[in-house]
Amino acid sequence: MxxxxxxxxxxxxxxxxxxxxxxxxxxxxxxxxxxxxxxxxxxxxxxxxxxxxxxxxxxxxxxxxxxxxxxxxxxxxxxxxxxxxxxxxxxxxxxxxxxxxxxxxxxxxxxxxxxxxxxxxxxxxxxxxxxxxxxxxxxxxxxCVDVAKYPVAEHGPGGAVRLVWVGSSSTLKGLERFAPTLSAIGRAVPGARLKLVSDRFAGFPGLPVERCVWSEATDAEEIAAADVGIGWVPEDPWSRGKCGLKVLQYQAAGLPVVANPVGVQAEFVRNDETGFLATTTDEWVHAVRALAADAALRKRLGAAGRHQVEARYSxxxxxxxxxxxxxxxxxxxxxxxxxxxxxxxxxxxxxxxxxxx
CATH class of the missing domain: 3.40.50.2000 (Glycogen Phosphorylase B;)
Known part of the structure; x- marks a missing residue:
């Protein structure tokens, strides 16, 4: 045709x-x-x-x-x-x-x-x-994503955990609504920091932010250089229609994902298999703390997420x-x-x- x-x-x-x-x-x-x-x-x-x-x-x-x-x-x-x-x-x-x-x-x-x-x-x-x-x-x-374009995260032992969020200035509005929880993570998990890959940036008290200007040529490498992908969207009718691209990108790079169970995020992320689903601030802090303390856990969940993308979302x-x-x-x-x-x-x-x- x-x-x-x-x-x-x-x-x-x-x-x-x-x-x-x-x-x-x-x-x-x-x-x-x-x-x-x-x-x-x-x-x-x-x-x-x-x-x-x-x-x-x-x-x-x-x-x-x-x-x-x-x-x-x-x-x-x-x-x-x-x-x-x-x-x-x-x-x-x-x-x-x-x-x-x-x-x-x-x-x-x-x-x-x-x-x-x-x-x-x-x-x-x-x-x-x-x-x-x-x-x-x-x-x-x-x-779908081209998995071959994404390096696999190394997940070496030790060091501070680096969270990553990728998105546009429009979707950053959602992350700004999530600021209190991000700040709580920064206070509760020593050394935690957030890498923003975007065309606009925001600050979150208590959580250091690394600014990375989005580029189609480098976004896969920037994601893979982190430790944990985060996906948070509002619980509403519009967000239930989102297709979860950022979560698929994290998983293609071999990152475990912490996300709230809205729309397809509840399908892509499964507790202790490809990451953790979290709703309350305490659940988010617990999930990030567990991943920060265990490189082997990050590697196992990240590998399962990449395999899922290869099989179903490639x-x-x-x-x-x-x-x-x-x-x-x-x-x-x-x-x-x-x-x-x-x-x-x-x-x-x-x-x-x-x-x-």
Whole structure:
């Protein structure tokens, strides 16, 4: 199949981890993948899909378009796929307006119902899509990492424990909410320090912070140079839709992980197997203290986490799932409409009706 993805950009984190990472696997199955930036202008979206009629399938990644734009795209392309890795029908954890957003919800429903295939990053997201479309049109493909890019943490004996957190300035807001617990860890575990790999930084009284500017070229090495990965997200509907990329990165580098049991973190992290789940401050302190005192424990849990990623959340595993989903798409939508120009009436946001081709 000739595939084209409409994404924010080819360099965007979602596109890199959820689409272009699988190019080799797709090519091995006879597919090609191109990426195009979604038009931002009103006029650009009015023309959306006109030049995509020769492709076998179009992948719309994450973006919720207005229903009229989705309708145009649907009419103009042979097959339409939606890939998403967040609870996009909601506002995020930090919105002052709350989670519910009727406009986003309406766009989400219009998008998934228009698609021949929906790819969700986890079961929570898939369940939301299945409210509107048959179950056989929804597949779960986790966000995946290329394990080969990650060195394995050494976990040498002795020394102060180095925690690591990787993320963007937007998700750092969540870590700042977690400040009292981080400070408690700093006071309770002698020598503990926190390495922040980000584009913005914060301070936590009692816990020394090492600032490391994020770079795609070095983030794997920076993570592997630490001892314990930490994953904390708010307990809310938006966070339950997160796909846990940072936890997978820690595990790919052979780090044990301490995380709160929200969403996929409760699947990725299992007590005394790949790390520890913690909810209260006392549980967090106990987990970090145990890992700080025992390099062999860190090594054992980290190795189990890396093995888990290799088996279930690697690029190879995700590529296999993508190829299977596309094979099913071809079988179900066996007679795509021939590429042709379609003249249609569309009701635009300004209330005026126009004809487009």
């Amino acid at each position: 000739r595939l084209v993805a409409l994404a924010e950009s080819e360099s965007h984190v979602c596109c890199r981890y959820r689409l272009t990472a699988f190019r080799a696997a797709l090519a091995g199955a006879g597919h090609t993948l191109e990426v195009r930036a979604l038009p931002r202008s009103w006029f650009g979206r009015l023309a959306l899909g006109r030049d995509l009629t020769s492709y076998d399938a179009v992948v719309l990644q994450r973006k919720l378009l207005p229903p009229w734009a989705v309708a145009l795209l649907r009419r103009r392309v042979r097959r339409l796929v939606f890939d998403f890795d967040d609870a996009v029908w909601l506002r995020d954890s930090y919105s002052p307006k709350g989670f519910d957003d009727p406009k986003r919800a309406a766009r989400f429903r219009a998008t998934v119902t228009a698609c021949d295939l929906v790819i969700a990053g986890n079961d929570y997201l898939a369940a939301a899509a299945r409210k509107f479309v048959p179950a056989d049109r929804v597949r779960v493909i986790p966000t 690029v190879a595993a995700g590529g296999t799932k993508w190829c299977a989903a596309l094979a099913d798409l071809v079988a179900r939508v066996a007679a795509p409409r021939p590429a042709r120009m379609i003249r249609e009436a569309v009701r635009l946001p300004n209330g005026r009706g126009v004809h487009v081709e």
